[in-house]
Amino acid sequence: MTKQSKTPDKGTKKIEQLSHSTKAYKDQPLTTNQGLKVNDTNNSLKSGERGSTLLEDFLLREKITSFDHERIPERIVHARGSAAHGYFELYKSIGKYSKAGIFNDTARKTPVFVRFSTVAGSKGSPDLARDVRGFAVKFYTEEGTWDLVGNNMPIFFIQDAMKFPDLIHSVKPEPNKEIPQAASAHDTFYDFVSHATETLHNHIWAMSDRAIPRSYRMMEGFGIHTFRLINKEGKSHFVKFHWKPMLGVHSVTWDEAVKINGADSDFHRRDLWDAIEAGQYPEWEFGVQVVPEEDEHKYDFDLLDPTKLIPEEMVPVEIIGKMTLNKNPDNFFAETEQVAFLPGHIVPGIDFTNDPLLQGRLFSYRDTQLSRLGSPNFHQIPINRPVVPSHNNQRDGHMQTEIPQGQTAYFPNTLTGGCPHLSKMAEGGFAHYEERIDAKKIRSRSESFSDHFSQPALFYRSLAPWEQQHVADAYTFELGKCNHKHIQERMLWLIKQIDEDLASKVADGLGMDIPKNIERPINQSIGADAKAEKFQPKAKKNYLEKDKALSQATTKFDSIATRQIAILAANGFSMQSFKPFKQALEKAGAMVKIVAPHGGTITCDEGMEHTVDAAVATTESVLFDALFIPGGEKSIKILSTNGKYGKFVNEAYKHCKAIAVTGAGEDLLKNSYIKDYEDDKAIFINGKPADFIQAIAKHRNWDRMKAVAGIPV
Numbered sequence: 001m002t003k004q005s006k007t008p009d010k011g012t013k014k015i016e017q018l019s020h021s022t023k024a025y026k027d028q029p030l031t032t033n034q035g036l037k038v039n040d041t042n043n044s045l046k047s048g049e050r051g052s053t054l055l056e057d058f059l060l061r062e063k064i065t066s067f068d069h070e071r072i073p074e075r076i077v078h079a080r081g082s083a084a085h086g087y088f089e090l091y092k093s094i095g096k097y098s099k100a101g102i103f104n105d106t107a108r109k110t111p112v113f114v115r116f117s118t119v120a121g122s123k124g125s126p127d128l129a130r131d132v133r134g135f136a137v138k139f140y141t142e143e144g145t146w147d148l149v150g151n152n153m154p155i156f157f158i159q160d161a162m163k164f165p166d167l168i169h170s171v172k173p174e175p176n177k178e179i180p181q182a183a184s185a186h187d188t189f190y191d192f193v194s195h196a197t198e199t200l201h202n203h204i205w206a207m208s209d210r211a212i213p214r215s216y217r218m219m220e221g222f223g224i225h226t227f228r229l230i231n232k233e234g235k236s237h238f239v240k241f242h243w244k245p246m247l248g249v250h251s252v253t254w255d256e257a258v259k260i261n262g263a264d265s266d267f268h269r270r271d272l273w274d275a276i277e278a279g280q281y282p283e284w285e286f287g288v289q290v291v292p293e294e295d296e297h298k299y300d301f302d303l304l305d306p307t308k309l310i311p312e313e314m315v316p317v318e319i320i321g322k323m324t325l326n327k328n329p330d331n332f333f334a335e336t337e338q339v340a341f342l343p344g345h346i347v348p349g350i351d352f353t354n355d356p357l358l359q360g361r362l363f364s365y366r367d368t369q370l371s372r373l374g375s376p377n378f379h380q381i382p383i384n385r386p387v388v389p390s391h392n393n394q395r396d397g398h399m400q401t402e403i404p405q406g407q408t409a410y411f412p413n414t415l416t417g418g419c420p421h422l423s424k425m426a427e428g429g430f431a432h433y434e435e436r437i438d439a440k441k442i443r444s445r446s447e448s449f450s451d452h453f454s455q456p457a458l459f460y461r462s463l464a465p466w467e468q469q470h471v472a473d474a475y476t477f478e479l480g481k482c483n484h485k486h487i488q489e490r491m492l493w494l495i496k497q498i499d500e501d502l503a504s505k506v507a508d509g510l511g512m513d514i515p516k517n518i519e520r521p522i523n524q525s526i527g528a529d530a531k532a533e534k535f536q537p538k539a540k541k542n543y544l545e546k547d548k549a550l551s552q553a554t555t556k557f558d559s560i561a562t563r564q565i566a567i568l569a570a571n572g573f574s575m576q577s578f579k580p581f582k583q584a585l586e587k588a589g590a591m592v593k594i595v596a597p598h599g600g601t602i603t604c605d606e607g608m609e610h611t612v613d614a615a616v617a618t619t620e621s622v623l624f625d626a627l628f629i630p631g632g633e634k635s636i637k638i639l640s641t642n643g644k645y646g647k648f649v650n651e652a653y654k655h656c657k658a659i660a661v662t663g664a665g666e667d668l669l670k671n672s673y674i675k676d677y678e679d680d681k682a683i684f685i686n687g688k689p690a691d692f693i694q695a696i697a698k699h700r701n702w703d704r705m706k707a708v709a710g711i712p713v
Helices: 010-017 058-068 161-171 187-195 197-206 254-263 267-277 332-337 356-373 376-380 454-462 465-480 485-498 500-510 575-587 633-640 643-654 663-670 689-697 702-707
Strands: 081-090 109-118 133-141 144-151 227-230 236-245 283-292 318-327 564-568 591-596 601-603 609-611 626-629 658-661 683-685
Touching (some): 081 267, 109 318, 161 187, 161 356, 187 197, 197 454, 254 267, 254 465, 454 485, 465 485, 465 500, 465 702, 564 643, 575 591, 626 643, 626 663, 633 663, 643 658, 643 663, 658 689, 663 683
Parallel strands (some): 564 626, 658 683
Antiparallel strands (some): 081 318, 109 133, 227 236, 283 318, 601 609
């Protein structure tokens, strides 16, 4: 991510056309919806100053009626979201795989609108819930709109869309008491997971650090499903889509997430908005994993199974382009809330596979938009409009905003010369891939989908030790919230099938023994008449020892752009030590914030005033990525009398963050609970700004984990 001009360039001109059509109201008079100028919007029409309100008050009725109806149903899932405009650029053509213009024309800048979200919580839930994150991208291409509707995890919980209502009903607040909100740590979810073992792969991802990202800008995105790419010759290749963040993939710890939710429940939303406003535009590279159709059955897993990923060690991701987000929405409701993503929105050169989860989504998403937005005309809402004109014989309906012209609304016709006419494939017309089908109607699923342990085990083996510990801690916390012992025992047995060491850690945390066996059946994702044993999860295979792409320990660690650095200071702080650190940090793209005992300004030891960014009472250590404490005996004496600063230091240390101090600033460390800090590779006493910056770029000093267990905060 590089700092850029806040003014979108010529290549993003189309993005402006997608913004909310209402202009700013500067110098404009207040009017009704009909354009009538209004001279009083504070008082209703009455029969005398203390009299009754009159029914003829049409101004009151319009204002109140509009207010009473201004809410629409929130999304059943992905209700809590944030979004931004941007553009996509293609690095190189992949015409050998796809005829899609977006994959062939390197001169294009394709406008995009991207919405990030949590899955389980309501619209008002906090940002840092342990949850899957939605990563939905709307490409406004010259061939039509393409929606790539994915998540920040490459797989999903279930294999067939038929089970989606069950999954969501289990993870949502329990219906008898509507508790807990935006949390999976409860009995109904684990009751479901322990019986539907296909969920185990996505579930272990949800127990990992991937479920609590540091920022939307620092998480990967995946299309989840295996799609098809079709080239001009009609040849098909299987493909999985990837978004790789330029800042690397980073997360927070669970302890931080809990506290961030209290200190700033809009942490991710604010982070995205502020980064774009500051010109620090979020960027992701776009990649594809391509598998020739003839290789469909060469793997130990089924490409059509949405609970399976293709390890990058087996099929590397080919980077072909980059997406940049450079403009915040003009109006949250009009854009972020009303944007409608449909997996069925594709363009020539992209097609579907028989993935049973994808097939169900093709129906469900359109139905959802009809419910939320109230009309099949939701494509006419500005944020959903394609950038190319649409011509068809669809008419009328609720909220029709266009005025179709002409005598005919049917095809074929002669009265309007057969228009709008059909397009040939050579002219850009869409045609489905001609897949050979020879099968019986059957309500079942393939036995090749029944390996439920191999990939969760691969994921766990691929993690760094500190990541593995976080997974064990997450399982322990979540299962500790379950009130039914038989659910806990069933989960412990299943975790053992993934990894015995992991199961042992969780069992120790729960104070339980791992059962030697559990009551069958353990997989109830089958029909009542199916042969149960046939569909039980198979013993795990080890077809790959590790896939380094699955671990955040192998991500990018070369930038501190947009990292939040807290400067703990009071009147009399050392300007000599403050200035070089501040300059170096800001030059590297970090956001430097002075945290002082009070708001307003403070004065350094050279008599200059400095604006305070946050009073210590109004902020928390968990909102920052690193701490710097400049010297100045007067300043440190003031800080030492405020216990909140000790908490700042202890928490930053406990969360393995980089800390730098100069001069008398070391006294704050000496008075903290930190021991042997001089041997810590991420604590710098009178060190160089460059070393501090390098430690921040590493995100965390995870080697510190063993030393922080006893640190109170």
